[in-house]
Amino acid sequence: MNRGKMTAAVLLAMLLTLFVLCACADDIIVSSATLDLDRLPQVQAREDSHILVAYFSTNDTIRAVAMAAADVLEGDLFEIVPAESYSEEDLNYRMPGNRAGEEQRRNARPEIVFLPEHMEQYDTILLGYPIWGGHAPNILYTFLESIGPKHVTILPFCTSNMTGPGTSAVNMQTVTDASVTWLPAERIANHATEDDLRAWAQSLVTKVTDVKESGEMQLKIGDTEVSVVWEDNDAVRELKRMAAEQQLSVEMSMYGGFEQVGPLGVSLPRDDHQITTVSGDIVLYSGNQIVIFYGSNAWAYTRLGHIEDQTPSDMRKLLGDRDVTITLRMDGQ
Numbered sequence: 124m125n126r127g128k129m130t131a132a133v134l135l136a137m138l139l140t141l142f143v144l145c146a147c148a149d150d151i152i153v154s155s156a157t158l159d160l161d162r163l164p165q166v167q168a169r170e171d172s173h174i175l176v177a178y179f180s181t182n183d184t185i186r187a188v189a190m191a192a193a194d195v196l197e198g199d200l201f202e203i204v205p206a207e208s209y210s211e212e213d214l215n216y217r218m219p220g221n222r223a224g225e226e227q228r229r230n231a232r233p234e235i236v237f238l239p240e241h242m243e244q245y246d247t248i249l250l251g252y253p254i255w256g257g258h259a260p261n262i263l264y265t266f267l268e269s270i271g272p273k274h275v276t277i278l279p280f281c282t283s284n285m286t287g288p289g290t291s292a293v294n295m296q297t298v299t300d301a302s303v304t305w306l307p308a309e310r311i312a313n314h315a316t317e318d319d320l321r322a323w324a325q326s327l328v329t330k331v332t333d334v335k336e337s338g339e340m341q342l343k344i345g346d347t348e349v350s351v352v353w354e355d356n357d358a359v360r361e362l363k364r365m366a367a368e369q370q371l372s373v374e375m376s377m378y379g380g381f382e383q384v385g386p387l388g389v390s391l392p393r394d395d396h397q398i399t400t401v402s403g404d405i406v407l408y409s410g411n412q413i414v415i416f417y418g419s420n421a422w423a424y425t426r427l428g429h430i431e432d433q434t435p436s437d438m439r440k441l442l443g444d445r446d447v448t449i450t451l452r453m454d455g456q
């Protein structure tokens with residue numbers, strides 16, 4: 124072969140390789156994130172975590188996002204594993220009758236190998252899934268229907284080649300109980316870097332905290348649940364955050380013939396002002412004690428709230444003749 128022919132053959136071979144590569148690239152139906160899974164920290168289950176990061180992933184993209192989120196949020200990681208795993212053929216959405224598309228068409232409920240063991244411990248679920256044909260894969264519905272009635276907030280997140288979350292989360296919402304709160308779904312770009320993921324997961328920390336603090340805090344005096352209008356201040360926000368972590372019990376003691384006082388065990392942000400309290404007022408005294416009044420007193424306190432459904436004589440009955448224990452808990456606990 125002379126030099127000219129050789130160059131032409133090499134060029135042809137290069138062009139052919141390029142053509143084959145392009146054809147293959149076009150055929151890649153599932154792309155994965157630019158992440159090295161082995162470099163992401165392994166997330167351990169924690170006994171006391173209130174956050175579950177549940178995900179379904181067939182090609183590791185969502186898995187990487189879920190791992191970063193669980194690590195940053197100190198959540199438990201749970202993989203939704205199908206009883207029958209998906210082959211490449213099953214996922215080839217260009218092939219008529221492919222399993223992934225068929226399951227969506229038939230509104231199937233693909234079986235899951237096992238479900239999280241201690242679902243009762245979680246108040247927040249981050250739910251990760253790939254977009255399939257513009258929607259969530261049907262196995263997500265199997266998972267969601269297993270939750271039943273539960274006071275939990277779901278933050279859905281997805282990855283896709285280019286389609287946004289669309290109505291994927293709104294559709295999933297239809298199969299969960301009314302006690303479940305849904306936040307709008309977020310899409311994370313397939314080419315997200317590890318730093319992008321960590322920044323995104325960090326933004327969820329604030330979101331999860333906001334959700335917890337926006338709930339209602341319930342107060343029980345002994346066995347009686349009372350209705351409270353809580354103040355909008357840093358002390359109440361901190362109290363709600365603590366109550367969201369775990370129900371708070373405070374041993375109260377009668378004092379002065381007009382109030383009961385109990386130690387919180389921690390200091391809350393103070394904004395003390397001289398006030399004259401009335402029956403039903405709840406205040407913070409000295410930054411670290413909660414006081415509930417059935418009478419009146421003038422002192423510098425930080426207001427926490429006011430009990431609105433008990434008359435002064437009801438309050439006296441609740442607090443006026445023995446020491447009580449009060450409990451504070453957030454909705455759904």
Ligand SMILES: Cc1cc2nc3c(=O)[nH]c(=O)nc-3n(C[C@H](O)[C@H](O)[C@H](O)COP(=O)(O)O)c2cc1C
Pocket residue numbers: 152153154155179180181182183184185186213214215216223224252253254255256257258282283284285286287313
């Ligand atoms: C069956 C199937 C259907 C898909 N449909 C879409 C789609 O409608 N829009 C899109 O942008 N990407 C689509 N994709 C791509 C995936 O959403 C994307 O690659 C996702 O990041 C995969 O996540 P995973 O690697 O965790 O499984 C589809 C992938 C599969 C397997």
